[in-house]
Amino acid sequence: MAAQASGRTGETRPGGEEPVAAEDRHAGCDSWRSVAPDAARRLLIAAVEAFAERGFHATTTRDIAGRAGMSPAALYIHYKTKEELLHRISQVGHERSLSLLRDAAAGRGGPSDRLAAAVGAFGRWHAEQHTTARVVQYELSALSPDHYAEIVALRRRTEAVVRDLVEEGVRAGEFEVLDARATALAMLSLCLDVARWYRPGGRRTPEEIGDFYADLALRMVLAPRATGRH
Amino acid sequence: MAAQASGRTGETRPGGEEPVAAEDRHAGCDSWRSVAPDAARRLLIAAVEAFAERGFHATTTRDIAGRAGMSPAALYIHYKTKEELLHRISQVGHERSLSLLRDAAAGRGGPSDRLAAAVGAFGRWHAEQHTTARVVQYELSALSPDHYAEIVALRRRTEAVVRDLVEEGVRAGEFEVLDARATALAMLSLCLDVARWYRPGGRRTPEEIGDFYADLALRMVLAPRATGRH
DNA sequence: GCTGTTGCTAAGCGCGTGCTCAGGGCCCCG
DNA sequence: CGGGGCCCTGAGCACGCGCTTAGCAACAGC
Known part of the structure; x- marks a missing residue:
């Protein structure tokens, strides 16, 4: 890990018009291989991009269909409603990130190793799949009550x-924390984010x-050195 | 600070219909004392609540006006557009949280004390003013390009x-970090969140x-004790 | 050649949106 | 009582939304 690299913060418009990088689009498509007919997958990928840029409520079904190279009506052959698209995205995204996290947490080594692996994998996924992750994390409230409960x-x-x-x-004596639940929430x-x-x-x-972030997570749970506080 | 309290996570519906607690409503109103005619302030507070519950795009001007006890047309006497309401909220909220942070950062003591005070005040504000903070942090992308640039x-x-x-x-030798910018971003x-x-x-x-969170922030910057990792 | 199925489109329906505008009650000043 | 300024309302306009429907092209089976 490099230390103290310089550079810009790069806080740019989330809903801007900058074209999606090729790397990005590729990574995005790979995650949706499981979605069945090709047209349904194209619509889903288009919806992920649109929801991530503008948000669910600001995205129109015409926009999604247009990005997928189809007419607005084509959407309703593969999905009952716009909300069903969001639900599918949220479902697949949550399942994917949960399984990544579980795999890392169930790996070899002591709690420190596995915590670092889990936080590292989870953080990395949120960067690599930031388009999907944005929808998954910040559009939950647009789900129907039933779908919302399922995702929660x-x-x-x-x-x-x-x-x-x-x-x-903590039980193994490796960690010292004030509140395990709150510490775990902080890592998430x-x-x-x-x-x-x-x-x-x-x-x-x-x-x-x-x-x-794996390093930060370890710092959060390992007992701090004596500080310079007075 | 209490350790290891038990309890539920409490992840409930953000856009739900639960009534706003009195404590909450009171805290919300106090922050908008500076907004001039009474009707304009009532509209602003109504908009904060609505945007926080449903999001900017899912909130209608009729809903805002209704919450403020006015007809839809009344909104346009005090604000040119719905977006102007969001801008005012975002502006006041960002200025308030920035000034809190600055005051704490400029206090007495060494870097550790001031960092803890700053993170503590900032985190506390996001809990106390969670309704405003939700709008301030998560509805940025609905701002017009000019207003967005100002807020950024x-x-x-x-x-x-x-x-x-x-x-x-770090310069004072109190902290040891891999990347100051990234560490600061993590605290924010x-x-x-x-x-x-x-x-x-x-x-x-x-x-x-x-x-x-002040304690977590200090753990992030103080060099970790020798770990049990193999 | 005929029919049924699949996958799509052109057209458009009904509705709720952001926002407008003419007018009316109320208060202050004379 | 008259006049003007300030807030606010009732009614509604134009538009774009989610979604539907009728129909068409392509193709497989017989």
Whole structure:
């Protein structure tokens, strides 16, 4: 991990018109391989991009269909409503990030190693898949009550993975924390927020961001050295 | 600060219909004392509540006017557009949180004390004023390009305050960080995210949240103890 | 060649949106 | 009582929204 690199903050317009980088688009498409007919997948990818740029409510079905190279009516052959698109995106995104987190948390090593791996993987995903992650993290409130409840269950399981890791480290005597639940939530906050500020081509690669956040997570749970406070 | 309190996570519907707590409503009103005619202030407070619950694009001008006890047309006597309401909210909110942060950062003590005070105050504000903060942090993209640029300038100044504090601590030999800018951003991420998950009446008071995050911020910058990693 | 199925489009319906405008009640000054 | 300024309302306009419907081209099976 490089130290103290210089560079711009790069806070640019989230809903701007800058073209999507090729790297970005490629990474985005790969995650949706499981979605069945080709036209349905193209619509889903178009919806992810549109929702990420403008938000769910500011995106029109005409915009989504246009990005997918289709007429507005084509959308309704593959999806019942605009909300169903959001639900599918949210579902697949949450399941993917949860499984990444679980795999890392179930790896080899002690609590420190596994916590670092989990936070690193979760943070890295939010950078690499920042377009999807933005929709997944910040458009929840547009879901129908039923779909919202379903997604919240996935989120609770995500929180539980990190919380369990922290508690395990405390029991093993490796970690010292004031509040395991709140500490776990703070780690998730760090990673989620990557989706808000990350821009491709910035100072840091997704991998560097993951590594940096893994280090921060360890600092949060390891007992601090005696400080210079008076 | 209490350790390891038990309780529910409390992730409830952001756009739900639960009535606003009295404590909440009171705290919200106090911050807008500077807004001039009484009717304009009532409209602003109504807009904050509506935007926080449903988001800018899902909120109608009829809804805002209704909450303020007025007809839809009354809104346009005090504000040119719906976007102007969002701009005023964003402006006042950013200025308020920036000035809180600056006051704490300019206080007495060494870098550790001032960093803890700054992060504590900033985190606490995002809990106390979570309704305003939600609009301020998550509805930026609905601003017009001019207004957006103005607000981004305020945000950069906010980032600079924390970054300068971290760099000062590094120069003083109190802190050890891999990347001062990224560390400062992480601290802000923690605090901003409070606006997303905080619910009044939860496990923690705003003050406890601020204190907890101040402690986390110090852990992030103080060199970690030798770890148990192999 | 005929029919059924699949995947799409052109056209458009009904509605709710942001916003406008003519006018009316109320208060202060004479 | 008259006149003017300040707030506010009732009614409604133009538009763009989510979504529907009728129909068409392509193709497979027989």
